Amino acid sequence: MTPLPTWQRGMRGWWRRDPAFRRYLLREATSVAIGAYALMLLAGLGCLVAGPAAWQRWEGLILSPVGLLLQAVVFAAAVIHAVSWFRLMPLTIPPLGRPGRRLADGAIHAGAWAASALCSLGLLGWLVYGA
Amino acid sequence: MTDPETILIEVLRWHPDTPEAPWWQSYEVPYRADATLLEALQTIKDDLDGTLTFRWSCRMAICGSCGCMVNGRPELSCHLLLRDLAPGPVRLEPLAHFPVIRDLVIDQQDFLDKLPAVGAYLVPAEETEAAAAAPAAPSRQTPAQMADYYQYAQCINCLLCYSACPQYGLKPDFLGPAALALMARHDADSRDHGQAGRRAARDADTGVWDCTLVGHCTEVCPQGVDPARAINRNKTASARDYVFDLLLPGRRR
The missing domain is CATH 1.20.1300.10 (Fumarate reductase/succinate dehydrogenase, transmembrane subunit)
Incomplete structure (x- = not known):
């Protein structure tokens, strides 16, 4: 054809x-x-x-x-x-948790921001007091 | 505010007999607040210009036939109400990135050719002793297991996601959002045992790694499939298999 x-x-x-x-x-x-x-x-x-x-x-x-x-x-x-x-981030990582109890996108966002804040504060603290 | 009496609809038209000259044609269509854009196209076809060509079938956003670019965005014309588009003008073009056959009708053959490559069907467990003992046993699944793939199973093959994907437009070999979401849908199904058979297509240059996560496919999907998530989660699986194959060469099937 x-x-x-x-x-x-x-x-x-x-x-x-x-x-x-x-x-x-x-x-x-x-x-x-x-x-x-x-x-x-x-x-x-x-x-x-x-x-x-x-x-x-x-x-x-x-x-x-x-x-x-x-x-x-x-x-x-x-x-x-x-x-x-x-x-x-939630789009690029495998589903976390068990079937039926998957971690929601909001929890992943919150966890990522919390980890980021912790690292930033840790670095700042080390620069100000530690070095 | 009083409703307008008519709404201006501009359609990008193309006819194979005059291939060098696509043209914009304007139609003043009677306005009804409860009419869909598809009904406006049908009014044009029935009362104003019988030569205008477009696909449609179900009128309720489930057949996936009536996709077109509406003011530059891929949409199902049956899924839009004129009152949300008033006062217009409304500019209609055939779905982007696909060859045009005539007016708003595109050639979807490329997608149909790609579908078999992703193995979009359930593969049963290989013959095992247990399977041989109870060959007719149903494959049971809990609602929680179904929830893991259900959204990916809602695809209606309307191809709006392909029109929203510049990667597909720039590199037509890319398997594309809907096909790869269907791959993920079957990979994520607890009853399926066909992941190994889908690996070659997933890991190929035209597979998940061609996606650069523009993410517009997910925004335009009328069924909430979220192809961007389906594809990018399969990148993790692809990378995992690559690493394990390097570390454990005998693992490859």
């Missing part, structure tokens, strides 16, 4: 078609910002090893207005990243 003639539409500019697609791309793009921040910290470590002059140059760079602005952008990206990651 000859196949029917059809019209195949392209995918050009697909992200413009729905806000959900742009939210998805934003979510994925936050990983780039966080990766860039990790590289910045790595560069700082390299400067620390290189000596006091290099360290001060790096410190001056991150405390400059541009450096602070970039860190604000990274912080905003990290917040979006965390919120969207925890929101999707």
